[in-house]
Amino acid sequence: MGMDFVVEVKKVEEEEEVESKYLKGVRYLCENNITRVPNKYILPLASRPEKGRKAAAAQTLKLPVIDLAKLRSPGCRLQVLETLAKACENYGFFQVVNHGIDGELVSRMASVGKRFFELPFEERVKYMTSDVRAPVRCGTSVNQVVDSVFYWRDFLKLTCRPLESVLPHWPSSPMDLREEAKSYAERSKSLFLELVEAILDSLGVGTGMLPEFEDGSHLMVVNCYPRCPEPNLTLGMPPHSDYGFLTLLLQDDVHGLQVQCEGEWVTVEPVPDSLVVNVGDHLEIFSNGRYKSVLHRVLVNSIKSRISIASLHSLPVDRMVSPSPELISESNPRLYKDTDFAAFLDYMSSCETKQKNFLDTRKLTHENKRNIKSLEE
Numbered sequence: 001m002g003m004d005f006v007v008e009v010k011k012v013e014e015e016e017e018v019e020s021k022y023l024k025g026v027r028y029l030c031e032n033n034i035t036r037v038p039n040k041y042i043l044p045l046a047s048r049p050e051k052g053r054k055a056a057a058a059q060t061l062k063l064p065v066i067d068l069a070k071l072r073s074p075g076c077r078l079q080v081l082e083t084l085a086k087a088c089e090n091y092g093f094f095q096v097v098n099h100g101i102d103g104e105l106v107s108r109m110a111s112v113g114k115r116f117f118e119l120p121f122e123e124r125v126k127y128m129t130s131d132v133r134a135p136v137r138c139g140t141s142v143n144q145v146v147d148s149v150f151y152w153r154d155f156l157k158l159t160c161r162p163l164e165s166v167l168p169h170w171p172s173s174p175m176d177l178r179e180e181a182k183s184y185a186e187r188s189k190s191l192f193l194e195l196v197e198a199i200l201d202s203l204g205v206g207t208g209m210l211p212e213f214e215d216g217s218h219l220m221v222v223n224c225y226p227r228c229p230e231p232n233l234t235l236g237m238p239p240h241s242d243y244g245f246l247t248l249l250l251q252d253d254v255h256g257l258q259v260q261c262e263g264e265w266v267t268v269e270p271v272p273d274s275l276v277v278n279v280g281d282h283l284e285i286f287s288n289g290r291y292k293s294v295l296h297r298v299l300v301n302s303i304k305s306r307i308s309i310a311s312l313h314s315l316p317v318d319r320m321v322s323p324s325p326e327l328i329s330e331s332n333p334r335l336y337k338d339t340d341f342a343a344f345l346d347y348m349s350s351c352e353t354k355q356k357n358f359l360d361t362r363k364l365t366h367e368n369k370r371n372i373k374s375l376e377e
C-alpha cells in the first residue's frame with residue numbers, strides 16, 4: 001500500500017468524523033463551546049442575512065390581527081372575515097389573539113420543548129432518524145441528508161395523527177413532554193378547525209369539507225435555534241413556504257422570523273399571547289392563487305437562543321389537493337395542478353426551497369401567465 005493512499009484514506013476518515021459531528025446538531029456543537037461558525041454552516045454571500053440587513057433591521061412587521069373573540073361574535077364576524085381575507089391575500093400571514101388556548105398550557109409547551117433540547121445528547125440521539133415517516137424525528141438543519149450547507153437549527157418533529165397511537169412513540173423525557181404536547185396538539189387542532197371554517201367562509205365556498213379537515217394531517221415541529229457566534233454568516237432556516245393548509249406558529253419573545261413582503265425581508269414582531277398563522281401551499285392551491293403561501297426564513301442571533309413550535313395542519317395525507325371548483329370560472333381559470341403528499345416527499349428529498357411544480361401551465365391565458373410569474377417570484 002503506497003504512502004499516498006494511506007494519507008488519503010486518513011484524510012477521508014477525518015472528514016467523515018467532522019461531518020458526523022455536524023449531524024449531531026447545532027446544540028451538540030454549542031455544548032462543545034465553539035467560538036466561530038464552522039464552514040459547513042457558512043452560506044454563499046448572496047444567501048446571507050446581511051444582504052438587505054439594514055432595511056430588515058429598520059423594518060419590523062406588525063401582522064394583521066385576527067381577534068377570535070370578535071370572529072365568534074355574530075355582530076363582528078363579517079368584518080373579521082374581511083380582515084382575514086385581506087391578510088391572506090396581501091401577506092399570507094396574520095396573528096391570532098384571544099385564540100382560547102390557555103396561556104399556562106402555551107408556556108408549559110414552550111418550556112417542555114426547550115427542555116427537550118437541554119437533555120444530554122445521549123437522550124436526544126434516541127430519536128434521530130433519517131426516516132421522514134417516523135412518528136418522532138429529531139434532526140438538524142432542514143434536510144440533513146441532502147443539505148450541502150447546514151442551517152443553524154435543530155428540530156423535534158412529532159406526528160400528531162392518530163394521536164393515541166403515535167403518543168407512545170413520542171419522547172418519554174422530559175417526563176411531562178407527552179402530556180403537555182398532547183394537550184397542546186389537541187388545542188391546536190381545534191383552533192385550526194375554527195380558522196379553516198373562517199377561511200372557507202371568507203372564500204365564499206361551502207364548509208362541506210370540514211369533516212375531512214377533522215381527519216387531516218397534523219405535524220408539530222419544535223424548532224431550536226441556539227445562540228450563534230457569527231449570525232451574519234448563516235440562517236436558522238432558508239427561505240421556504242409551508243406545504244400544508246395552515247401553519248400555527250408559537251414563537252417565544254426572541255426576534256427571528258422574517259417574512260417576504262414586497263420583495264423585502266421584514267421581521268415579524270413577537271406579540272405576547274398571540275399565535276402567528278400562515279397560509280400554506282395547499283391553501284394557495286385550494287384558493288386557486290387568491291391566498292398566498294409566502295416565503296419566510298429565520299435569522300439567528302448571538303445573544304439568546306430561540307424556540308418556536310410550528311403546527312402544520314392540512315387535509316388527510318392521501319387526499320388530492322385541487323383548486324376549489326367554486327373558485328374556478330371562465331374568467332378565473334384553474335391555475336394549479338392537483339397535488340398530493342407524495343409530491344411533498346419528493347420535494348423534501350430535493351432540497352429546493354420553492355421549486356414546487358403544481359402550477360398548471362397547460363391552461364393559461366396571457367393574463368394568468370403574468371399572475372403566475374408574480375407567484376413564482
Ligand SMILES: O=C(O)CCC(=O)C(=O)O
Pocket residue numbers: 221223237242249251256257296297298307308310
Ligand atoms: O421558527 C420560526 O419562526 C419559523 C419556523 C418555520 O418556518 C417552520 O418550522 O417551517
